[in-house]
Amino acid sequence: MPVTAVVGGHWGDEGKGKVVDALAARADLVIRYNGGNNAGHTIVGERGTLRLHQVPSGICHADVECIVGPGVVVNPAALFDELDMLEAAGISSARLRISDRAHLVFPFHVEVDETVEVARGPKAHGTTRRGIWPVYAEKAARTGIRAGDLLEPAFLQERLGEVSRRATALLGRTVTAGELWYLCEEWSDRLLPHIADTHPLVQAALRRDDAILLEGQLGVMRDLDWGAYPYVTSSTCLAGGACAGAGIPPQRISRVIGVVKAYTTAVGAGPMPTELVDGLGARLRELGQEYGASTGRPRRCGWFDGVAARFAAEVSGFTDLAVMKLDVLDGFDTVKICVAYRDGPRVLTSVPHTAAMMRVQPVYEELPGWRETSDARTIDELPEEARAFLERIEQVAGVPVSMVGVGQEREALIMTGSGPRAPGLDTPGSVVEGVRR
Secondary structure (H helix, E strand, O other), X not given: OOEEEEEEOOOOOXXXXXXXXXXXXXXXXXXXXXXXXXXXXXXXXXXXXXXXXXXXXXXXXXXXXXXXXXXXXXXXXXXXXXXXXXXXXXXXXXXXXXXXXXXXXXXXXXXXHHXXXXXXXXXXXXXXXXXXXXXXXXXXXXXXXXXXXXXXHHHHHHHHHHHHHHHHHHHOOOOOHHHHHHHHHHHHHHHHHHEEOHHHHHHHHHHOOOOEEEEEEEEHHHOOOOOOOOOOOOOOOOHHHHHHHHOOOHHHEEEEEEEEEOOEEEOOOOOOOOEOOOHHHHHHHHHHOOEOOOOOOEOEEEOEEHHHHHHHHHHHOOOEEEEEOHHHHOOOOEEEEEEEEEEOOEEEOOOOOHHHHOOOEEEEEEEEOOOOOOOOOOHHHOOHHHHHHHHHHHHHHOOXXXXXXXXXXXXXXXXXXXXXXXXXEOOOOOHHHHHHO
């Protein structure tokens, strides 16, 4: 079976949870490989609407093992709330394993995040203030606490002394090792049953040739190296990041699904060339219910950014695309795709450095709109204009469209059969062929 990575193709919030949930029906193992509880994946199914922030989206399938990889930072208090939500929905968390190498988020990380973001004033980055970047900063500084440290009390006690001194220096108030120890004791009762050395589990799955899904958070335009720095997250969002963040050798990843919406959204500050700040943007926001799953913040909305999608496909190696929320564009007389950026006299077909990205203007192609897609369950049932729109996305992004989302429900996902052969996606063909039949 192939190892499949699911990666955000824009700024995040593209619908990766729905894609993972759909593919997990035929998977054996789902591994979340980056980020923390600063973004959420929403799943709508027979158990209602579930908003997952740290637990992999495969948890909704009873036979799927789920791992939170070492590339993730775990907020135990927020995780417990999530587990309570799953339990209330009748979903067992017994199949959840947390890597002993995953770093832990303490309350003082959140306080540091809030303090620094406020100090940035009008230049704020728009962080979720969940303490994510301070934890990754400590990880890089080699002063963090990992989940496995809870299994080694003597080692943990020694490490907490250094952590408390660093926290005191950052906040300008005393943070004691004792209060951090108390928190760790409080977390341990519930967290310890889930903590494991996940490396043998992953290697065993690879030897069995199990179907493995790698679930990423946010999108390429928020990647620490390739995104619009400094308006980025603190982890690697690319498929390459899944290798380190999940412990999967790169040659084992045979499929990389880039997830995008039929339009573009972003939360937080930084450049977004296709943003619509008029009534049209507000219309997209309300039709798509574009409010952050983690924070509830309204998302910035605009037309489909084909330049960013192509850039993401190139640096992350997308084999195919999942285009979500096509139904949100139902009823528009015309729709647009950004095919280039204009920077003064220059026309750019790739994502530039952030300073240039801040000033570019989108170059649009306008296409006819369509009436209704939400009832379609095959590519042939889509209006011809909607298929032509998807065909143009394929051409601009340079990869085939293998999935099309036309509603919130689990079954409102069209499998076109394009892309690498995979469980449930064995039929050859593409949207382009569907248009031309």
